[in-house]
Amino acid sequence: MADDPDRRKFLKLATCGVGVGLGAAISVPALSMVIDPARKKTVTTPSEPIDVGDLGQIGVDWQRFDVIAPEIRDAWTSQQNVVLGAAWVRKRHSLEAVSAVCPHLGCAVAFQPEKKSFLCACHESVWGDDGAAKSGPAKRGLDPLPIEVTPEGRLRLTWVRYKLDTSKREPG
Amino acid sequence: MKVGGVGAWLRARVRPVARRGSGLSGSTGGNDEPVISTVPRPSFAYVAGWVLVMLLGLQAVTGAALAAFYSPSTTDAWASVAYLQDQISLGWLVRGLHFHGASALVIVTGLHLVQTAVWGAYKKPREVVWWLGIVLLLLVLAFAITGYVLRWDQAGYWANQVEIGIAAGTPVVGGAIKQLALGGNDYGNLTLTRFYALHVAVLPSIVTLLVVMHVVVARRHGATAHWAHDGAAAVARWPQQSFRNVIAMALVFAVLLGYTVQTSGIDLAAPADPTLAYDARPLWYFRWLFGLRHLAGSAEQIVAMAVPGLLVGFFIALPLIDKKPERKPTARLMFLGPLVGVLAIIAGLTVMSVMADRGDEALAKREHEDAMRSGRLRAIAAKYGVPATGPLHLKEQLPMYRARTLWATRCADCHDATSKERAGPIIGVGYGTRASIKAFLLKPSADEFWGRTDFGKTEDAMKPVELAQAGQEPDATHFTAAELDDVVEVLYAQSGARDADQTKSDRGKKLFGEKGCSDCHSLDEGVAGGSGPGLARTRSRDWYTSYIGNPKAEIHMGTKSEMPAFADELSIVDRDLLAEYLVWLRTATKADLDRLGPL
Numbered sequence: 001m002a003d004d005p006d007r008r009k010f011l012k013l014a015t016c017g018v019g020v021g022l023g024a025a026i027s028v029p030a031l032s033m034v035i036d037p038a039r040k041k042t043v044t045t046p047s048e049p050i051d052v053g054d055l056g057q058i059g060v061d062w063q064r065f066d067v068i069a070p071e072i073r074d075a076w077t078s079q080q081n082v083v084l085g086a087a088w089v090r091k092r093h094s095l096e097a098v099s100a101v102c103p104h105l106g107c108a109v110a111f112q113p114e115k116k117s118f119l120c121a122c123h124e125s126v127w128g129d130d131g132a133a134k135s136g137p138a139k140r141g142l143d144p145l146p147i148e149v150t151p152e153g154r155l156r157l158t159w160v161r162y163k164l165d166t167s168k169r170e171p172g
Numbered sequence: 173m174k175v176g177g178v179g180a181w182l183r184a185r186v187r188p189v190a191r192r193g194s195g196l197s198g199s200t201g202g203n204d205e206p207v208i209s210t211v212p213r214p215s216f217a218y219v220a221g222w223v224l225v226m227l228l229g230l231q232a233v234t235g236a237a238l239a240a241f242y243s244p245s246t247t248d249a250w251a252s253v254a255y256l257q258d259q260i261s262l263g264w265l266v267r268g269l270h271f272h273g274a275s276a277l278v279i280v281t282g283l284h285l286v287q288t289a290v291w292g293a294y295k296k297p298r299e300v301v302w303w304l305g306i307v308l309l310l311l312v313l314a315f316a317i318t319g320y321v322l323r324w325d326q327a328g329y330w331a332n333q334v335e336i337g338i339a340a341g342t343p344v345v346g347g348a349i350k351q352l353a354l355g356g357n358d359y360g361n362l363t364l365t366r367f368y369a370l371h372v373a374v375l376p377s378i379v380t381l382l383v384v385m386h387v388v389v390a391r392r393h394g395a396t397a398h399w400a401h402d403g404a405a406a407v408a409r410w411p412q413q414s415f416r417n418v419i420a421m422a423l424v425f426a427v428l429l430g431y432t433v434q435t436s437g438i439d440l441a442a443p444a445d446p447t448l449a450y451d452a453r454p455l456w457y458f459r460w461l462f463g464l465r466h467l468a469g470s471a472e473q474i475v476a477m478a479v480p481g482l483l484v485g486f487f488i489a490l491p492l493i494d495k496k497p498e499r500k501p502t503a504r505l506m507f508l509g510p511l512v513g514v515l516a517i518i519a520g521l522t523v524m525s526v527m528a529d530r531g532d533e534a535l536a537k538r539e540h541e542d543a544m545r546s547g548r549l550r551a552i553a554a555k556y557g558v559p560a561t562g563p564l565h566l567k568e569q570l571p572m573y574r575a576r577t578l579w580a581t582r583c584a585d586c587h588d589a590t591s592k593e594r595a596g597p598i599i600g601v602g603y604g605t606r607a608s609i610k611a612f613l614l615k616p617s618a619d620e621f622w623g624r625t626d627f628g629k630t631e632d633a634m635k636p637v638e639l640a641q642a643g644q645e646p647d648a649t650h651f652t653a654a655e656l657d658d659v660v661e662v663l664y665a666q667s668g669a670r671d672a673d674q675t676k677s678d679r680g681k682k683l684f685g686e687k688g689c690s691d692c693h694s695l696d697e698g699v700a701g702g703s704g705p706g707l708a709r710t711r712s713r714d715w716y717t718s719y720i721g722n723p724k725a726e727i728h729m730g731t732k733s734e735m736p737a738f739a740d741e742l743s744i745v746d747r748d749l750l751a752e753y754l755v756w757l758r759t760a761t762k763a764d765l766d767r768l769g770p771l
Contacts, residue, residue, distance in 0.1 A: 034366075035352065037351075037355040037356045037362050038348065038351035038352040038355070038356065039351070040356055040357075041356065041357045042355060042356025042357060042358075042360055042362050043356055043357055043358040043359070043360040045358075066447055067447075074246060074360040074361050075355075075356070075360055075361040075362050076361065077245075077246075077247070077361060079247075079561060079562070080561075082564075083445070083446065083447050083564060084446070084447075085446050085447050086447040100447065100449075104337075105333060105334050105337035105338075106333045106334075106337060107330060107333065107334075107449060107450065107452060108446075108447060108448055108449035108450070109449065110449050120449070121449050121450070121451045121535075121538065122330065122334065122449075122450075122451065122452045123465070123466070137465070137469065137470065137472050139470070161358070164337050164340065165337060165340075165341055165473065
C-alpha cells in the first residue's frame with residue numbers, strides 16, 4: 001500500500017502543488033501591494049499655473065525662479081509650499097521660461113552669465129543662451145515651460161516634468 | 173559532564189551527517205560520521221570566505237544600529253541621519269564603518285572572485301559555487317545602490333537620479349522599472365520606504381540564503397588546492413586554518429577601523445534639494461562606469477547597460493568555456509587574459525575619471541561651497557532641530573528667519589545701508605538707540621535719515637533741534653546738552669526699553685511741551701500731533717506693526733509718508749515678526765547680526 005507507485009506519484013504531485021499554491025497565496029497579495037504604487041500617481045503636484053514672482057523681477061538675462069507648489073500630496077503626507085524645482089526666466093521679445101531640470105538625467109541646470117550658456121554640472125551638457133543643446137550627452141534643448149502674466153503683473157508658470165534622456169519632448 | 177563531552181554532545185546534534193556516496197569531503201562514507209571541514213593545507217589563501225562573513229556580519233550589526241535611528245521619509249530621512257551622525261555618541265563611527273565596510277565587501281569579494289578565477293576554482297564540479305559568488309557580488313552592489321539613496325542628501329539623491337535614469341532607459345520596460353523603483357510617478361516617501369525595505373529586509377534575506385548555499389555547496393567539494401599541489405591530503409580547518417582566518421578577519425577589521433577613524437567616518441551632504449544643482453558622483457566602485465559613459469558620448473545609454481551586462485555574461489560563461497581540467501594560470505591565458513584586461517580597463521577608467529575631477533578647479537570650488545553649505549545646515553539641525561516639514565525648511569529654524577527674509581525682500585531696498593536704491597532712513601543695528609535718536613533730532617534731513625526722501629527736502633520737513641552755544645542762555649528753541657538728553661530719553665522710553673531713566677524721561681516730557689515739540693507732535697497715547705506724527709510708543713513692537721501696516725495713517729506720517737502701506741500685503745503675523753526684528757536690531761551689534769548666519 002505504502003509503496004503503491006500511483007499513490008507515491010500522487011503524493012509527490014500533491015506535495016509540490018500544495019507547496020507552490022501556498023507560496024503563491026503568500027506572495028500574490030504582498031507582490032500586488034508592492035506593485036500598486038507603480039500604477040498610481042503617488043506624488044501629486046499642481047498642474048495648474050503656479051505663481052513664481054513678479055514681472056518686475058524679470059530682466060533680459062536668465063534668472064532663476066524657484067517653483068513652489070502651494071500644496072503637494074506625497075503618498076500619505078500633504079505639504080504646503082514645497083519647492084518642485086526651478087525655472088530660468090527672461091524677457092526679451094517675449095517672456096521665456098525653461099525648466100532647470102536637465103533633459104539628460106534630471107540634474108539641475110545652471111546659467112553661466114559670463115559664458116552666456118547653461119551648464120549641467122553632472123555630465124557637462126551645455127546649452128546656448130537660447131536653450132538649444134550645444135555639447136554633452138543631453139539629447140535635446142532645455143525644456144520650455146508655459147508662462148503667463150496675470151493682469152496684476154504676477155508671473156504664473158506651469159510646471160511640467162518631461163521624460164528624461166529622449167530626443168523627443170514628452171511629458172514624463 | 174566534561175567540557176569535551178559538551179562539544180561531542182553538541183556535534184552529535186548539529187553537525188551535518190554525511191550520507192553514503194554524497195562525496196562530502198572529509199566523510200568516510202559512514203552513516204554517523206560527522207563531516208569534518210578541511211582544507212588541502214592551512215593557508216592564508218583560504219581566508220577570503222571568512223573575511224567576507226565577518227564583513228557581512230559587520231554590515232548586519234552596524235546596519236541594525238543605524239536602522240534603530242533611521243526614519244525613511246522625505247521629511248525625516250536626512251534629519252535622522254544627521255541626528256545619528258552629529259548627536260549620537262559613536263554614531264559617526266558606526267555609520268562610517270557601515271559605509272566603508274561596504275567598500276571593503278566590494279574589494280574582498282572582487283579579490284575572492286579574481287583568486288577563484290586565477291586558481292581555476294570555478295571549474296567542474298564547482299560551477300555553481302562560482303555562479304553563486306557572482307550573484308552575491310551583484311547583490312553587494314545592489315546593497316550599495318539601495319543604501320546610498322537612503323541618506324537623502326544631495327550626494328545620494330542625485331546619484332540615484334542618474335541610476336534610475338539609466339534603468340529607465342531600458343527598452344520597453346524602462347518606464348515600468350522606474351515607476352516600480354520610485355513607488356509612483358516621482359521621488360517621494362514611497363521611494364524611500366521601498367529602497368529601505370529592499371536594503372534592510374529583502375536583500376539581507378536573499379544574501380543570507382545565497383551565502384548559506386554558497387558555503388554548503390563549496391563545502392561539498394572542499395577548498396580548491398593550489399594548482400601545483402593538486403591531490404594534496406586534506407587537513408582539518410580547526411584550528412590551524414581557523415587561526416589564519418581569524419587573524420585575517422582581525423587585520424581587515426583593523427584596517428577598516430583605522431581608515432574610518434582617520435577619515436572621521438563618512439560625510440553627509442546637504443539635504444536632497446530637487447532645485448539645487450549638484451555634481452553627482454557615483455560611489456567609487458561605479459566610478460569606472462561613470463568614466464566610460466563620459467567617453468561614450470551619445471552612446472552612453474547603450475554603454476551603461478550593455479557593458480556591465482557583457483561583463484557579467486563573461487564571468488558566468490567562464491566555467492563553461494574554460495572546460496579543460498588544466499588549472500595552471502599560464503596554460504589558460506586566453507581566459508585569464510581578457511579578465512586581466514577588463515580589470516585593467518576598469519582601474520584605468522576609475523583613475524582617469526578621478527584625475528579629471530582633480531584638475532577641475534571650478535568643480536573643486538563648487539564642492540567646497542557644497543561642503544560649507546552642508547556644514548552650516550547640519551549645525552542648524554544640531555542646534556535647533558529639523559522642522560517636521562523637512563530639512564528644506566531648515567533655515568526657517570534660524571532665529572528671526574522669517575522676519576529677516578521679509579526684511580531682505582520687502583524692506584532692504586529702501587532701508588538697508590548697503591542698498592543703492594535706498595529711499596528712506598537707514599535701518600539697521602542700533603536703530604532707535606539714544607545715540608540714533610539724538611543724531612536724528614540734530615539733523616532730521618541728514619542722508620541717513622530723511623535725506624533720501626522727497627519730503628525731507630521740503631520746507632515742511634522737521635526742523636533740527638538747536639543746541640545753545642557756549643555762554644548762550646537756553647531759550648524756547650535752544651537746548652542745553654542736558655536738556656537734549658532728557659528729550660532723547662523720553663523719546664527713547666516710548667519704545668518700552670527697560671533701561672529708560674524715569675527721572676530723565678519725566679524731565680524730557682516737561683521739556684517736550686516747553687520747547688515747542690508738542691506744537692507738531694504728541695506724546696499722548698493714540699493722539700496724532702498737530703502736523704507731525706504722534707510719538708507715543710514709537711519704536712515699540714506694536715508701533716512698528718501698526719506703522720508698517722499703514723505709515724500714511726493720520727497717527728503716523730499721514731500723506732507725508734512715501735512708504736507703501738503693507739497692511740494688505742503682509743499679514744499681521746508677518747508685520748509683527750518684522751516689528752520684533754526691528755526691536756531686536758536696536759540693541760543688537762554687527763556681531764550679533766553676523767551670528768544669525770546668512771539667509
